[in-house]
Amino acid sequence: MADKPKTPWRLAAIGSALVVATLITYARGLNAGFLFWDDDKHITQNYFIRALDVENLRVMLTTTHANNWHPVTWLSHALTYQLFGLDPWGHHFVSVLIHCFNALWVFALALVLMGLASRGEHAGGWPLRASRPLVVGAAAAALLFGVHPQHVESVVWIAERKDVLFLFFLLPCLLAYTFYAHETSPRRRRAWFLASFVCFGLSVGSKSMAVTTPIVLLLMDVYPLHRTPLTQLGRRAGANWRGVQDIIVEKLPFFAIALLVGLFAVVAQGDAVVELERIGPTYRVLNATNSVVLYIAKWAVPIQLSPYYTYPPLFGGFFATSDIFLLAIVVVVATTTLAVYGWRLGQPLWLVLWFFYLVTLAPVLGIVTVGYQSSADRYAYLPTLPLYLLAGYGVSNAFHREWTLRPARWAIALCFAGIVGLLAYMTYQQSGVWLNDVTFWQRIEREATDPQSRVVHAGLAKAYRESREFERAVPHHRTALESDPNDVAQRHDFALTLLALNRPDEALKVLPATEDGLPKGALASLLSSVGHAYCGQGRRDEARRLAKRALEIDSMCLGASQLLGRVKAGACY
Secondary structure (H helix, E strand, O other): OOOOOOOHHHHHHHHHHHHHHHHHHOOHHHHOOOOOOOHHHHHHOOHHHOOOOHHHHHHHHHOOHHHOOOHHHHHHHHHHHHHHOOOHHHHHHHHHHHHHHHHHHHHHHHHHHHHHHHHOOOOOOOOOOOOHHHHHHHHHHHHHHHHOHHHHHHHHOHHHHHHHHHHHHHHHHHHHHHHHHHOOOHHHHHHHHHHHHHHHHHHHOOOHHHHHHHHHHHHHHHOOOOOOOOOHHHHHOOOOHHHHHHHHHHOHHHHHHHHHHHHHHHHHHHHHEOOOOOOOHHHHHHHHHHHHHHHHHHHHOOOOOOOOEOOOOEEOOEEOOHHHHHHHHHHHHHHHHHHHHHHHOOOOHHHHHHHHHHHHHHHHOOOOOEOOOOEOHHHHOOOOHHHHHHHHHHHHHHHHOOOOOHHHHHHHHHHHHHHHHHHHHHHHHHHHHHOOHHHHHHHHHHHOOOOOOHHHHHHHHHHHHHOOOHHHHHHHHHHHHHHOOOOHHHHHHHHHHHHHOOOHHHHHHHOOOOOOOOOHHHHHHHHHHHHHHHHHOOOHHHHHHHHHHHHHHOOOOHHHHHHHHHHHOOOOO
């Protein structure tokens, strides 16, 4: 009775429930606006998504704008713009909807992989079965994936559409490959292989993080497909090392695309790649090791989530919190040892899942550092997939054991429902972080390990200035400049804030002495703005001096010409 297959309409009902639960969980995120944290580069100020003409499509395919190459993601933004314009609700809705579909893909993939793992079969025969225990486990995995707060950054940040989109194509790539490995008809095998390859191409075209897919497929060949002699079932099925060569050869198209996209992605990062002088190799390795453990810890206990994790301050060449990094090294070594021991006991599941996690996480561990964040929740969107599968399998196994009595099953169900409800509530709350620039940067400041981070204070200053809370912006401008006195752009923004507070003397002091690092038009415009403030205070001589200086820098500065006209007309009072 427990193994009675589920009918299609029941599976459809479960899938619909997954979508509804995920939509409700992310309802608050639909009310968020655009942020100046990359949303401007990718959407609001990206004029290439405004029309779907041939020239814009060419640019999408060839450009590395904003240090990324993801033409499929750009195309999705363009299609969203055609439907909703610059209404942020529509852009958020599309991202949430894609995440809902990803939960459905996780449900389907979990059904297949759990079925293979529970039966212990090698390739051969149709892999998709829907017995009650499998459906319960797959639904549990998909539901946890759908409502987990660790995914908020990937789903609610519009500029991170590439995260939900690349997984939307990657999961069917893995499914199609599984069906290809089990298919006996040559014609259908070719069709499934082509489907897998096309989905892979769309995935890497959405985000270059998908370049690890060929290695993931090789891991699947080892387990649960058992296409190699590395597992006992594989040897029983007649797998040999010559067959392994064929398996590698069939992946060559995947590796070729992955190599090309990987190289193109490195070139596209350009000046976003941080030099070794700024963040040294020892520093990077320590942080990478910590990140391996951190993402699992944040999955298990998703608290203190932040859109931007700062590096801890240095102490003697290492992190001040070096004890945490020592613990991370111990955890990684111990986990690897246990996984290898499980392999020796004939249980390849643990080592394969551990390798899946490490391989898919490798591109974003920071060995090649892009930007100044130590880690990011969005990086866990794919790598933590094995954790959801294991959790779903654990729920199913506990619920359907023969010795599990009905009261115990009710207790398991209630406990799971409580966990899902708590995660959904945390996701709802975390979505509020992304409502606007102020809430966004306030959370970052609250969770920052480096209280003097220039990035954090510059972001807060701009957020307060854009929301016209100028007094609150001033101390953050000062802190950002203390961290980097040569930040000309920050001096420019600080001067604008002080001008808005009618404090022209202070604005003049923070302006850069020359136009080096700042467009001459911008510096001339700021000088003329200070001059207009002086003119409004009746300080004609200072206003005249600044007008002349602005015109020396940029003879076409309209504001300076107007200021000089005001002074000559005696309109300063």
